[in-house]
Ligand SMILES: Cc1cc2nc3c(=O)[nH]c(=O)nc-3n(C[C@H](O)[C@H](O)[C@H](O)COP(=O)(O)OP(=O)(O)OC[C@H]3O[C@@H](n4cnc5c(N)ncnc54)[C@H](O)[C@@H]3O)c2cc1C
C-alpha cells in the first residue's frame with residue numbers, strides 16, 4: 492500500500508554511515524520532525540548530523556494527509572478548561588507560528604510542494620454546541636475562526652468551525668528540498684544511546700547534544716514514555732473522479748466521522764481509526780470506501796494507505812528535554828494527529844533550548860509536565876490496556892491449530908504445545924512468529940487489513956514474517 496506522496500515524489504538518497512563520528516548535535520530520525528529540527532539548528536551554525544534507520548520521510552511522514560493546521564479537533568475549549576488560558580494560548584500561538592514558518596520556508600526557497608492556503612473545517616452531523624464552544628475558545632486565543640452551517644460537503648451538517656489561514660502541501664516534495672544542505676546518514680539505525688555516545692550496528696558517534704525524533708522514543712528509561720503514550724492507526728483512500736472542496740474537513744462525531752482534503756484532482760478521505768493492536772475484525776479500508784461511494788459512486792480508488800499517531804495522556808505533544816536526568820537529550824513526540832505543525836513547533840522549541848534561549852511555548856509542551864485533570868482518564872485506560880496485554884500473554888491458551896486456520900488468514904494458534912502467531916497465505920504457505928512483543932512483552936494481535944502483527948500496549952508493528960515496521964520495539968520477532 493503506497494501513499495499518494497510516495498507515488499508522486501522521490502526523496503533524494505543519502506549515504507549510510509561508514510565511520511565513527513563526532514558532532515555538536517545528533518538528530519535521530521529523519522521524518523518531518525527530525526529534518527526540521529536539524530535544519531533550524533544548522534541555521535544557527537551548529538554542526539548537525541541526522542541518523543535515519545531507513546530513508547528520509549519513510550516513517551509516518553510519507554503516510555500523512557499533510558494538512559498544516561492549528562485546528563486540532565476540539566482542543567482549545569478543552570485546553571482552556573483543563574490547563575488554563577495561558578497554556579492554551581501558548582499552544583495556539585505556537586501552532587499559528589508553525590503555519591507561518593512553513594509558508595516562509597516555502598517562499599524563501601521557492602519550494603514547489605503543492606502548498607495551498609485554505610480554510611479548515613471541523614464539522615458535526617449531529618450537534619453544533621461543541622463546535623460553537625470551540626470557535627469561542629479559539630477566538631479568545633487570537634485565532635481567526637467562525638461558526639457556520641455552510642460547507643461544500645455533500646451531506647448536511649449540524650455545524651462547522653471554520654478556521655482561516657490554514658494550509659496543505661505535499662510533504663515529500665517539501666522534505667526533498669529541506670534536506671539538500673543537511674548531513675544525513677540513511678539506513679543507519681541507532682541501536683542504543685548512553686550519555687553522549689550513540690551506537691549503530693557498526694559505528695559509534697559522540698554528540699554533545701542528542702535529539703530523539705523517532706516518532707515514538709525507543710529508550711524506555713529514563714523518560715518512561717511507554718507509560719504515558721499509546722498509538723492509534725488510521726486509514727486513507729485517494730479517490731479519482733470525486734469532488735473538489737473549498738477547504739480541508741475533519742469530522743468530530745464519535746461514529747462515522749471522516750476527514751477530507753484534495754490533492755490535485757484527487758479527494759483524500761481518511762480515518763476509520765482504532766488503537767493500534769485492536770483491529771481483529773478488519774474492514775477499515777472497506778468502511779472508507781462505503782462512505783465515499785455513497786456520495787461519489789462514480790469515483791475510483793487510486794491509492795490507499797495507513798499510518799499511526801502517538802497519543803499523549805493530555806493530548807499535548809512532548810517536546811523538550813527528554814528527562815530531568817538527561818540534560819543533553821531532547822525529544823519530539825506525541826504529536827497526535829497533528830505532526831505537521833507539531834514538527835515545526837519542535838524545531839522552533841528545541842533549537843531555542845539548545846541555543847539556550849527563552850522560548851514562550853516551553854511550558855505547555857514540556858515532557859516533564861503532568862496535568863492531572865487532562866490526563867486522569869487516559870492514565871487509567873493506558874495502564875489497563877498495557878496490563879491486559881501482558882496478562883493475556885501469560886494466561887490464555889488458544890484452542891485453534893494451524894490446520895484450522897483458513898487460507899489468507901492470520902491468528903494466534905496452538906503450535907507444538909505453545910502459542911504462536913501464524914499467517915497462512917492464499918497458496919497455503921505458513922509463516923510462524925512468536926507474538927510476544929520484543930518491546931516490553933505484550934501479546935501482539937493480528938491486523939487483517941495490513942497483514943501485520945500489532946501491539947496494543949504501545950503500538951509496535953511487525954509484518955507477517957516478523958520484520959519490525961513501527962517502533963518503539965527495536966528488534967524483529969522471533970520466528971520458526
Ligand atoms: C493517516 C494519518 C494522517 C495524518 N494527517 C496529518 C495531517 O493532515 N496533518 C498533520 O499535522 N499531521 C497528520 N498526521 C500526523 C503526522 O503525519 C505525523 O505526526 C508526522 O508525520 C510524524 O513525523 P515524525 O518525524 O515525528 O515521525 P516519522 O515520520 O515516523 O519519522 C521518524 C523517523 O525516525 C526513524 N527512526 C526510528 N527509530 C530509529 C532509530 N533507532 N534510528 C534511526 N532512525 C530511527 C524512522 O525510520 C522514521 O523515519 C497524520 C497521521 C496519520 C496516521
Ligand code: FES
Nearest residue numbers: 928930931946949
Ligand atoms: S510496543 Fe510496548 S510492549 Fe509492544
